[in-house]
Amino acid sequence: MARSDTRFREAYNHILTFCEGLDTGAPIPSETRLAEIAGVSRTVIRRCLARMEELGVITWRGRDKHLLRQPRPEDRIAVPEASADRSDLEQRFLDWVLRFDVPANTPLSVAELSRTFDVPQYDLKEFLAGLSRFGLVSRRPQGGWMMLGFTKDFAIELSDFRSVLEVNAVTQAVESPVDHPVWAELAQLRQDHLALKHEIDSNFHEFSKLDERFHLTINSVVKNRFIAEFQKVISLIFHYHYMWDKTEEKHRNAAAIDEHLAIIDALEARDAEAAREAARRHLRTSKTTLLSSLRHHDLG
Helix, strand or coil, X not given: CCHHHHHHHHHHHHHXXXXXXXXXXXXXXXXXXXXXXXXXXXXHHHHHHHHHHHCCCEEEECCEEEECCCCCHHHCCCCCCCCHHHHCHHHHHHHHHHHHCCCCCEEECHHHHHHHHCCCHHHHHHHHHHHHCCCCEEECCCCCEEECCCCHHHHHHHHHXXXXXXXXXXXXXXXXCCCCHHHHHHHHXXXXXXXXXXXXXXXXXXXXXXXXXXXXXXXXXXXXXXXXXXXXXXXXXXXXXXXCCCCCHHHHHHHHHHHHHHHHHHHHCCCHHHHHHHHHHHHHHHHHHHXXXXXXXXXX
């Protein structure tokens, strides 16, 4: 199915949901307003309105649009679920960066990446466009995309912002009720950290995924729409550069496991100050590692 058709189906269902909150006979907002609500172009909105008129959901005469009846379940259009390849594209892209050590200023060909990840090119273009908002990639003047590096100032600002968010998350985690899912997740994380610590000589590369899980769990206690988006930046910058400098990698990962366990210990003891101090200590280590990676490649 073409991406444009998927957008139409999603937008059409979105507008139906909006209309469910209106009274019969109520005016329908302007095409511009509907486009803002659904996040699509006015061209797509006109297709939605035409279908709604055809089904007798609305009347439409120029700018005059009114709701004739409440939308019914059968009015909706099925939207295929995203394929597994597309849904985990971010994680597989990160794995590719980590395993193949993609250096800064590496040209990224959409066609080649499409074959590498076995996903449509439009999915990759949208994914890369999302990363470009954070300065992780950029469009090349001659076409395609470029994997960017990062300055020392960028790394410091990002680290400081991360510290503010995660120390706050640790504080809220300590105060979470006993039935909050974070406690079961932390118990499982403890087991997984201890298991990896036992196998650190052979599996130290696996720490990156465990580190991401750990920080996602901590941040999950804060219900803030911006943190989930920011966590993507954390993963694709901290983990990316964390793996750039291969010197002492096993030692660093082993030390980070102990720092994670110290945070878990303090959280489970409901010791807020100890948890915050353990978190600050770990985040300072992460910041040092990031800056070391930049210096290792003469970028810091």
